[in-house]
Amino acid sequence: MTTALHISKLKKIYDDGFEALKGIDLHVQQGDFFALLGPNGAGKSTTIGIICSLVNKTAGQVEIFSYDVDTHFSEAKQQIGIVPQEFNFNNFEKVKDILTTQAGYYGMPASLAEERAEKYLKKLGIWDKRDIQSRNLSGGMKRRLMIARALVHEPRLLILDEPTAGVDIELRRSMWQFLQEINLAGTTIILTTHYLEEAENLCRNIAIIDQGLIVENTSMKNLLLTLQKETFVLDTRNSVQNDLSIDGYDVKRIDEHTLEASLEKSQNVNALFMQLSEQGIEIASMRNKTNRLEELFVALVNKQVEE
Amino acid sequence: MRAHEQFIAFRTILTREIRRFMRIWIQTLVPPAITIVLYFIIFGNLIGSRIGTMDGFDYMQFVVPGLIMMAVITNAYSNVVSSFYGAKFQRSIEEILVSPVPNYVILWGFVLGGVARGLAVGLIVTVLSLFFARLHIEHVGVTIAIVILTAILFSLAGLINAIYADSFDDISIIPTFVLTPLIYLGGVFYSIDLLPDFWAGVSKLNPVLYMVNAFRYGVLGISDINILWAFTMITGFIVAASWYSLYLLNTGKRLRS
Numbered sequence: 001m002t003t004a005l006h007i008s009k010l011k012k013i014y015d016d017g018f019e020a021l022k023g024i025d026l027h028v029q030q031g032d033f034f035a036l037l038g039p040n041g042a043g044k045s046t047t048i049g050i051i052c053s054l055v056n057k058t059a060g061q062v063e064i065f066s067y068d069v070d071t072h073f074s075e076a077k078q079q080i081g082i083v084p085q086e087f088n089f090n091n092f093e094k095v096k097d098i099l100t101t102q103a104g105y106y107g108m109p110a111s112l113a114e115e116r117a118e119k120y121l122k123k124l125g126i127w128d129k130r131d132i133q134s135r136n137l138s139g140g141m142k143r144r145l146m147i148a149r150a151l152v153h154e155p156r157l158l159i160l161d162e163p164t165a166g167v168d169i170e171l172r173r174s175m176w177q178f179l180q181e182i183n184l185a186g187t188t189i190i191l192t193t194h195y196l197e198e199a200e201n202l203c204r205n206i207a208i209i210d211q212g213l214i215v216e217n218t219s220m221k222n223l224l225l226t227l228q229k230e231t232f233v234l235d236t237r238n239s240v241q242n243d244l245s246i247d248g249y250d251v252k253r254i255d256e257h258t259l260e261a262s263l264e265k266s267q268n269v270n271a272l273f274m275q276l277s278e279q280g281i282e283i284a285s286m287r288n289k290t291n292r293l294e295e296l297f298v299a300l301v302n303k304q305v306e307e
Numbered sequence: 308m309r310a311h312e313q314f315i316a317f318r319t320i321l322t323r324e325i326r327r328f329m330r331i332w333i334q335t336l337v338p339p340a341i342t343i344v345l346y347f348i349i350f351g352n353l354i355g356s357r358i359g360t361m362d363g364f365d366y367m368q369f370v371v372p373g374l375i376m377m378a379v380i381t382n383a384y385s386n387v388v389s390s391f392y393g394a395k396f397q398r399s400i401e402e403i404l405v406s407p408v409p410n411y412v413i414l415w416g417f418v419l420g421g422v423a424r425g426l427a428v429g430l431i432v433t434v435l436s437l438f439f440a441r442l443h444i445e446h447v448g449v450t451i452a453i454v455i456l457t458a459i460l461f462s463l464a465g466l467i468n469a470i471y472a473d474s475f476d477d478i479s480i481i482p483t484f485v486l487t488p489l490i491y492l493g494g495v496f497y498s499i500d501l502l503p504d505f506w507a508g509v510s511k512l513n514p515v516l517y518m519v520n521a522f523r524y525g526v527l528g529i530s531d532i533n534i535l536w537a538f539t540m541i542t543g544f545i546v547a548a549s550w551y552s553l554y555l556l557n558t559g560k561r562l563r564s
Contacts, residue, residue: 014564046564052405055564074308077407088398092330097323104319105406107312149402 002030002065004079004157004188005051010060012046012212020046022212023060028205030065030156033183034190035203035220037297043212044192045085048161052082065156078106081155083146085162091135095126095145098134099152106153113152120148123178140171147175151182158182159190164198176202196294200224208297231289232269234259237282246275260289308407316408317416324420328386328427335386336428339378343432346374347439350496362498362529367440372523373495376457378432380490380515381482383425383458387417387465388478395469400562410556414466414549421462422455429454442526449534450525456541457518461486463548470555470562489515494523499531514544 007026013019021043028034038044049055051062053069062069067076089098096117103113121127124144129137134145143163150158160179164172172195179202183189193199199206199220206223208216216223239256249272250262259281261272276283308316328335347367355366362369394400403413436442444450464481472478493515499507510516517537524530530537556562 049564053563054401054404056559074407074409077405078308080405082405084401086398088401090394090397090399093399097326101319101323102402102406104322105316105403105408107308107315107407109315 003063004028004030004032004065005190006061006063006066007047007051008061010047010050010062011058012043012050012055013058020212021050021057021060024209024212024214026207026214026217028157028188028190030188031183031186032188032205033180033203034188035199035206036190036192036209037196037199037206038192038209042209044209045161047209048082048084048159048190048192051159052080053077078153079156081150081153081158083143083150083158083160083163085165087142087146089134089142089145089149092133094131095134095137096121096130098145099149102149103152108153116152116154117148120151124148125174140167143167143171144175147178155187157188157190161192162194163191164193164195172198196297229262229264231260231262233287233289234261234276234283235285237284238280240281244279244281246272246279249275308409313409313412316406317412320403320408320413320416321419321423324386324390324417325423327390328420328424335382335424336431339382339428340431340435343374343378344435346370347436352439362500362527364527364529365440368442368527369498369523370496371436371440371442372526373493373519375429375432375436376454376519376522377490377495379425379429379454379458380461380518381486382428383421384461384465384468384482384486386424387421387462388469388472388482390420391417391466391469392472392475392478395472395562396475404562410553414552414556417466418459418462421465422458425458425462426454429458444526445528446525448525450522453518453521453525453537453541456538456545457522460518460541460545460548463545463552466552467548467555470552470560473561489513492516494519494531514540517541 005028012021050057064076069076099117100113252260358366520530521537
C-alpha cells in the first residue's frame with residue numbers, strides 16, 4: 001500500500017533552544033484516517049508546520065506520497081491540504097475570492113477554480129455566504145471556510161489541526177460526517193484534536209506525541225485493547241443502600257440512584273449485573289465514566305511525565 | 308509546478324494585489340492625488356510664481372516630474388509593505404507559503420502589485436498636473452523605463468521592510484525616517500546646481516536624486532546627472548534587492564519558524 005506520509009528522524013530545535021521534536025518517525029498509509037494526539041505543546045503543531053513547510057526542520061526527512069519536501073518541494077505541496085488551528089485568511093476578502101485565489105496558487109485555471117469553489121462551498125453549506133467578507137462569518141462558518149479552502153485543489157492528504165475547536169455539537173457532527181465521506185472517497189486524513197471521542201469515532205490509526213517523542217503509534221483497535229481498566233457509571237431504577245458490597249468488584253455508591261463500577265480487563269460485566277440483580281438492584285442505563293481513549297491518553301502521557 | 312501553472316499563480320497574486328488597492332481606493336488612490344494637488348498649488352502656483360525659472364523652465368514645470376516620481380516611489384513602497392505585512396499579521400501569508408508557488412513567483416507577484424499601484428497613482432498625478440503646467444515629454448522611452456524601474460526598486464524595498472517588520476510601527480519607520488528625507492533631498496524641488504559644492508557632492512550619494520533626474524530628463528530633457536549612470540545604478544540596486552528578497556523568502560527568515 002502507498003505511504004501517504006513518511007517522517008523519519010524529524011527534529012526541531014527552535015531559536016530559543018527549545019527542542020520541540022526529538023527525532024520522531026511516523027508513517028501514515030494512503031486512505032487512512034489518522035489521529036495525531038498529544039497534550040498542548042507536545043509537538044503536534046510543529047510536526048504539521050514542518051509537513052506543510054511553515055516551520056523549518058532542524059533535521060530529518062519528510063516525504064508526502066514519496067515526494068521529499070526538500071527535493072520535490074512543489075510536487076509534495078500539491079498533495080497536501082491544510083486546515084490550521086487558527087483562522088488565517090484575509091478578513092477583508094470575500095468568501096469565494098478566498099477559494100478562487102487559493103486555487104490560483106495551485107496553478108488552477110479560473111474556470112476550474114470557480115467550479116471547485118462552488119462545489120466545496122456548497123458541500124460545506126456556506127455557498128449562500130460567497131459574496132460576503134470573511135470577517136462577517138460566524139466561528140463555525142469560518143472553520144468550514146478553512147476546510148473548503150484546503151480542499152479546493154483536491155489534495156490527496158488533508159491535515160486538520162483541531163478543526164472542531166469551538167464548534168457546536170450539531171456542526172461538529174456534520175463536519176465528522178463530511179470528513180468520513182471524503183475519507184471514503186479516497187482522501188487520506190490526519191487529524192489532531194483535543195476531543196478524544198472525535199478521534200476514537202473517526203480514526204483507524206493513532207499516534208500519541210508527548211514532549212517531542214512518539215509515545216504510541218498503533219491502530220485505534222489495538223490501542224483500545226490495551227485498556228486495563230474501565231470505569232462505568234450505572235443509573236439504577238430503585239434506591240441503593242449505603243452499605244452496598246459486590247464480591248470481587250470495585251463498586252462505589254455515588255448517590256441513591258448512581259453507582260460507579262471499575263472493571264479490570266479480565267472481569268465480566270454480566271457477572272456484575274447478576275450480583276446487582278441478586279441484591280435487587282435494577283440497572284436503568286450504563287455509560288463509560290470517561291471516553292476510553294481519554295483514559296489511555298492520560299495514562300500514556302502521565303507515564304511519560306513520570307519517566 | 309509547470310510554467311503555465313506558475314504563470315496562473317503569478318497572475319493570481321498580482322490580481323489580488325490590484326483588487327486590494329482598488330477595493331480601498333479611498334485610502335490608496337485619493338490621498339496621493341490630494342497631496343499632489345496641494346503641492347502644485349503651494350509650491351507651483353503660490354511660491355513657485357515668485358521663484359521664477361529653474362534650469363530654463365517655469366518652476367511649476369520643473370517640479371512636476373519630481374512630484375510625479377515622489378508619488379510613484381511612496382505608493383509603490385507602501386503598497387507592498389502594507390499588503391505583505393498585513394498578510395503576515397493576519398497570517399494569510401500562510402495561504403501562499405503552504406502552496407507550491409515558487410518564491411520568485413511570490414516575489415514578483417507582490418512587486419508588480421506595487422508597480423501597478425505606483426503607476427496608477429503616477430498616471431493620476433500626471434493627469435492632475437496637466438491642470439497646472441504644460442507637459443511635453445521629451446524622451447518617452449526614458450520616461451517610461453525610469454518610472455517602471457523606480458517602482459520596481461521601491462516595491463522590492465517595501466517587501467524587504469515587510470519581511471523584517473514585527474509590528475505596524477516597523478512599517479512606518481523606514482518611510483518616515485529614510486524614504487521621506489531621501490525624496491525631499493533628492494532634487495524634487497530644486498536643482499543641485501543651487502547647492503554649495505560640498506552639499507551637491509553629498510546629494511549625489513542619494514539614489515533618489517538619480518531617479519528624479521532621470522525622469523526629469525525624460526520629461527523636460529534636462530538633468531543634473533548622467534542618465535546612463537542613473538540607469539546602471541537603479542538596475543544594480545534592483546538586482547541586489549531582488550537577490551536579497553529571494554534569499555529572505557528562500558530561507559524563510561521572519562516568515563517560517
